[in-house]
Amino acid sequence: MLAPMKLLLDSFWRAVAYCVHPRVIALSFLPLLLMVTLSLGLGYFYWEPALDAVRGMLDASEWVGRMWAWLETAGVGQLKVALAPLLVIFAVTPLIVVLSLLAVALMMTPALVSLVAERRFSQLEKKNGGTLIGGLFWALGSVLLAVVAMVVSMPLWLVPPLILVLPPLIWGWLTYRVMAYDALAVHASKQERREIFRRHRVTLLGMGVLAGYLGAAPSLVWASGALFAAAFVVLVPVAIWIYTLVFAFSSLWFTHYVLAALQALRAEVSVSAMPARAAAGPVVDVEPKTESVAHEPANPILPAP
Numbered sequence: 409m410l411a412p413m414k415l416l417l418d419s420f421w422r423a424v425a426y427c428v429h430p431r432v433i434a435l436s437f438l439p440l441l442l443m444v445t446l447s448l449g450l451g452y453f454y455w456e457p458a459l460d461a462v463r464g465m466l467d468a469s470e471w472v473g474r475m476w477a478w479l480e481t482a483g484v485g486q487l488k489v490a491l492a493p494l495l496v497i498f499a500v501t502p503l504i505v506v507l508s509l510l511a512v513a514l515m516m517t518p519a520l521v522s523l524v525a526e527r528r529f530s531q532l533e534k535k536n537g538g539t540l541i542g543g544l545f546w547a548l549g550s551v552l553l554a555v556v557a558m559v560v561s562m563p564l565w566l567v568p569p570l571i572l573v574l575p576p577l578i579w580g581w582l583t584y585r586v587m588a589y590d591a592l593a594v595h596a597s598k599q600e601r602r603e604i605f606r607r608h609r610v611t612l613l614g615m616g617v618l619a620g621y622l623g624a625a626p627s628l629v630w631a632s633g634a635l636f637a638a639a640f641v642v643l644v645p646v647a648i649w650i651y652t653l654v655f656a657f658s659s660l661w662f663t664h665y666v667l668a669a670l671q672a673l674r675a676e677v678s679v680s681a682m683p684a685r686a687a688a689g690p691v692v693d694v695e696p697k698t699e700s701v702a703h704e705p706a707n708p709i710l711p712a713p
Contacts, residue, residue: 442511463492520659521590521663537601584616591659608669619658
């Protein structure tokens with residue numbers, strides 16, 4: 409197999425180069441339109457009710473009231489205005505991330521895999537070890553496990569270092585599960601996919617974690633939208649497009665990596681099978697052959713000797 413680090417760096421710069429391909433840029437607008445329409449529609453109907461509900465919860469909390477009094481004495485009481493929008497944004501951000509990931513996986517990844525395959529791996533045999541339905545169930549199951557992990561680990565986020573580790577780790581695991589499966593669905597068999605997951609699990613998880621940290625960048629835009637409400641409608645599409653590009657880059661990165669790993673795996677299997685075929689030698693037919701003896705028929709006209 410190729411060295412994982414060499415393969416990691418090679419696939420990384422190739423994914424960066426592919427991100428400026430016109431086809432990739434055009435494809436990124438498909439999930440963007442879907443997610444912007446969905447987000448603005450939900451925001452139009454539920455933004456104000458969500459803010460009122462959060463403000464009501466904050467006002468009903470006694471310890472929050474004491475915290476506001478302390479902040480006002482410290483001269484930063486204006487943070488109270490921004491807290492409710494920030495809490496709503498932080499609550500919906502995981503949903504936006506998951507939906508953006510699924511939208512990219514369904515609407516972009518097949519086209520991105522085809523692009524990479526036709527430009528780099530045109531000779532790679534397609535064994536169709538995955539299906540669209542199988543990929544959908546795989547993605548939904550992975551999302552469910554990730555959501556459970558997020559909910560269970562939320563109390564640990566109060567520990568300062570863990571909030572910087574646990575969410576990107578969970579999102580990284582989810583990203584690598586979804587992206588790697590979709591990248592291998594057409595070309596790898598089930599056995600090959602499992603073998604690649606087994607051999608490269610640590611590297612693939614690291615790629616997913618890095619993609620998770622990159623996916624945290626749009627959260628700054630969401631926070632800016634909460635603080636500058638006048639520009640919030642404009643910043644929503646910007647943040648979602650950044651999510652789309654991050655996941656598109658992740659899809660390209662995983663595709664380059666796993667297809668190169670698949671090509672190396674098949675070459676390794678082919679080389680290891682050659683000594684076995686050579687040791688077997690040529691095929692010899694060991695079945696006994698019966699020689700046909702030609703008997704001259706007796707001629708009744710000739711006289712007996």
